[in-house]
Amino acid sequence: MKAAQCSDYTSTNTYESVLTVQESVPTPNLEYDTPPAGFKNPMLVRVLSVALAPGDVRVMTGDTRELQGPPSMPYTPGGDVCGVVVEMPKESKKKGGWSFGVGDRIAARFVNKPMGMLGEYALVSPDVCDKVPESISNDAAAALVSSAAVAVIISDYIKEGDRVLIYGAGGGVGSHLCQAVRLKGASYVVGVGKDAKRLKSKPISCDESVNYTKDDAFNNKEWQDKPFDVVVDLVGGIWPKLVDQNQSEKSIVKSANQGGRYLTTTPDSAIFQGRSVWQILRVFLFPALWRATYTRIGFSRSYRPQYSYVIGLPSTSDIVTRTLSLAEEGKLIPCIDDSGPFPFTTEGVRDAFRLQASRHAKGKIIIKVSEK
Structure with a gap:
């Protein structure tokens, strides 16, 4: 063949x-x-x-x-x-x-x-x-079946009325996630990507968009005054920036005590080596476990959003069936x-x-x- x-x-x-x-x-x-x-x-x-x-x-x-x-x-x-x-x-x-x-x-x-x-x-x-x-x-x-299925899984973390900021909104997962969070009832969606005009056009239809090569969402005073409920990082490296902002000025995402969440599908660097189980644990598990723990207990809940690493697809066809059904109904556009x-x-x-x-x-x- x-x-x-x-x-x-x-x-x-x-x-x-x-x-x-x-x-x-x-x-x-x-x-x-x-x-x-x-x-x-x-x-x-x-x-x-x-x-x-x-x-x-x-x-x-x-x-x-x-x-x-x-x-x-x-x-x-x-x-x-x-x-x-x-x-x-x-x-x-x-x-x-x-x-x-x-x-x-x-x-x-x-x-x-x-x-x-x-x-x-x-x-x-x-x-x-x-x-x-x-x-x-x-x-x-x-x-x-590829990226949209991942987007549907991430969208399950979204609540009715959430204000959502998505880094990597123009890529495969991001283009579908901007749509999927709407289906979950997000009230305000902002996408960060290179083509800001595309992010505001159908079918992605973000309320606002940011061209990361020109502007920094962290410096937006409107979002500092009215922070997001959820930040989704599909590109890597956004958590360290968020931590730095917490130390110098008001954060653009709510704290865990206020219901703020941080979701990611990637380690801090999207390009990494994982040539042994130990390396994979150092890249994926240890940082994520530590962040997930200290943003759920103790004083850090008052100034950090709750950290969640959204990784792994189920070993069943359920998510594929859900995703194809949403597309068939015209609710999710490839x-x-x-x-x-x-x-x-x-x-x-x-x-x-x-x-x-x-x-x-x-x-x-x-x-x-x-x-x-």
């Missing part, structure tokens, strides 16, 4: 020497092959569209090779997919079966490791996917970068990865593998 192949790790984000699309890659075999991500009970799908995410780039750099690296080189990248079911698992372990079968179009997110999807055929887990409604396109389905979808060619795949690595995508980055 035709598939993207990465022959080695690269830290340059140029991809010319390691990333190609080849015509003679062995087609996955449900009976004999183990998915590169290592999950059990796979099904075979014919791939239509693939959505890229930060994890796809991180795996290719090798910064997390011991924990997220492929079992061997070359490997097929790509983790979130829309495709048509070709063959179901030989032995169904799901009680009551699944709501889809051979011939159905499904959207599936990755399990364990984001890899194996950028080919004409792929092995996916039937436990974390669902049937795509007819009104949703292939590209939109891939975008929804946001795809205007430069895509990218063609399934060597240069098209390289361009898609370059844009993902730049961290300046406006919505989801989609690679179209097949039309139908």
